[in-house]
Amino acid sequence: MQVRLTIESNTGGSGKTTLASHLAYALAKKKLRVVLIELDPNGSLALFTGLPKLRPDEVEDSISCIFERQFKGDYPLVPVWEEHTKLVQVIRGGSPLHTAIRGLHLHERPYEVLKDRLEDYPIDADVIIIDTPASVEPMGLIALAAATHFIAAIKPEFKDSWSSSDMLNWFYEKVDSLRLRPRPEILGFVPSRVDLQKAVHRNLLGLRADGTTNDKIDPVDTIPYQLQQLEIPCFPHIKESGFFLSASGTGLPVHLYRPDDKITKSFDPIVKEIVKNLKK
Template sequence: MKIKPARRQIRLAICSNAGGSGKTTLATHLAYAIGKRGYKVTLIELDHNGSLCIFGGLPPTPPEKSLAAVLKKDFQGNYPLIPLWTEHVSTVTAIQGGGALEESYAELYAYDRRHYTLQDRLEDYPLDSDLIIMDTPASLEPMGLLALAACTHVLAPIKPEWKDSGSLASLVDWYYTKVRELRLKPRPQILGFVPSRVDLQEGTHRDILGLDKKGNQRQDIALEQTLSYQIQALDIHCFPQIRESSYYLRASGAGLPLHVYRPSCPFTQDFEPIVKQTIELITA
């Protein structure tokens, strides 16, 4: 398949200040879908929980072959890249996180340019990738700050639950505050928010999104009260929803993206608006 050539590297930070919002699901499925188009993708896991082991079908990694090694002062550009889903795609690699990152936290705070460590690595030793996806933990500091300083764009999954939607303003405030404090120039752009893990059989989800069980706009809920409207009122793009499915659990159990585990599943199409927008950035 002929693809439009990449013209610049995009570094996409997947950020959320709420656990269980679907960050790793989003990161891995975007990595596969864009890699399958022929673009070179590197997925960097900044989470010490090491969820990529499950989603990528990988064994736990020792510290010297994890992101912890990249963050060491003596790093010299030998990225511990590991190919993902090699039977299905040839352009996707990953740098695993995991428990070794817990020791990195204390080390980072001893560095003069602590929050710019990942940015410095990527500038000093460029990765041959069209897209770098950074999967961050729910605790935004310190790893969220490393991703923010290193990225060109931010994408935020948000689950339509009251506690998650209530954190929307605090995440946006964190973004603007840290961009200012870190004096990031050029400023990373917010690619958008995306409602994720959406279950339209769940009444709360329907109320927050203003949808009925078929995904149609409800007339008994004012548009101004919906999550998507509140996001766009902040002058931030809101992508269409990514629906919840039990197939994700089964696919992750097999260490595969849903696109491979069940390619006929219509839920794989939920990622397409983000895939399209990201490729437009890469090829612009």
């Protein structure tokens, strides 16, 4: 089966685009064909993949084109990192999406536009990863409707940990209201941008500064435990690293920017889970 994975968060700065771009390259290393779709008007994915940002009038080069009545399946796919892989393509979002958002009310099924397009005009890929903006609506909702699988990125700070419960409530509410059958499967939550020198990060994850479990912290107060009680998986954390910022400035994943750094292994558990679902 094809996995269509949406990466969502209801707070900014949670590392969604970092996660999306690095998962794409890591999956390509597994010989899987990956397409990244950006539903973010900010256009951050272009930076992370070394592509130029789009002008507001470049609708046909943006995912915005699917909101046009005359769309017939001509997705503006752009290959990236071609010197290293031929298996990753990007459909940029960016500023043209502002017009698409303003015109959503003109569609009979506004939140199912991407879902309907992918069903009517399938993209030939093993995995489609949908990168969303910080606000879950409307673009996060459009991504959810199109997805087969769902990941939430969270930063282990109090406002983010509280909002994770809101994220789950939003997920279940919207799955029901959109009558998604089958409903997207929650692969898990990903604590990202983690700095174990910060006490709040350690406490909310139940860890010591060296990354080992801190038995002095009551598990009840930790994010992984709270998710476990809801039968929601929590992936190992992805630490904050200056390499992510530096790599994004060159348009490369850290796998190519610093291939020997252990940070590149951070995405392996998620990749493993995605591959497992491809075989279902």
